[in-house]
Amino acid sequence: DSGVTQTPKHLITATGQRVTLRCSPRSGDLSVYWYQQSLDQGLQFLIQYYNGEERAKGNILERFSAQQFPDLHSELNLSSLELGDSALYFCASSASPGGMNTEAFFGQGTRLTVV
């Protein structure tokens, strides 16, 4: 168990719908990252939050948005869903104590299927 919790584990929804994926980082980790992984593909970086503020953006579609709350949990909102949005969505967190780079701990992912 990495300490990063993602809910739900599986999600099946129809095209055009909107869903929210939730991530609770490890206790004390201030950075949260979101990644999209399509079948047999790599980790596509979507967005990073640090202590409630957006810090970096990757290839995130305008239909997608995210936020990090004061308790440091994060939510990824996906709207106007298309079949191509079907993927495994990972959340990861890192601590970076005292400015030191540390490993990112991944949640178990949310598998989204758009039908």
Place this chain on the structure above:
Amino acid sequence: GENVEQHPSTLSVQEGDSAVIKCTYSDSASNYFPWYKQELGKRPQLIIDIRSNVGEKKDQRIAVTLNKTAKHFSLHITETQPEDSAVYFCAASYYSGGYQKVTFGTGTKLQVIP
């Protein structure tokens, strides 16, 4: 921003042989280089990492080397076993502006043939 290239994208080796995966990075500010292993249907997990003040690090059958001048680092797996079959990701990381920045490579699918 940082750019990490990873090669090869797929790699097949016979059980017992060695496997080498290579990554290059572009930003000299990167000073932390973790490697992650992702088994089918599971989350990526750290298997080994190296910091820029070290040239090589070993952990049993796994080793990582870093050449800061050339901006490349490699993962070496010796005496491969079927359970080593997975996707491996390299990453480059640096700390700037008060937070950590991480860039992943595109992944290498390793198949160990029994």
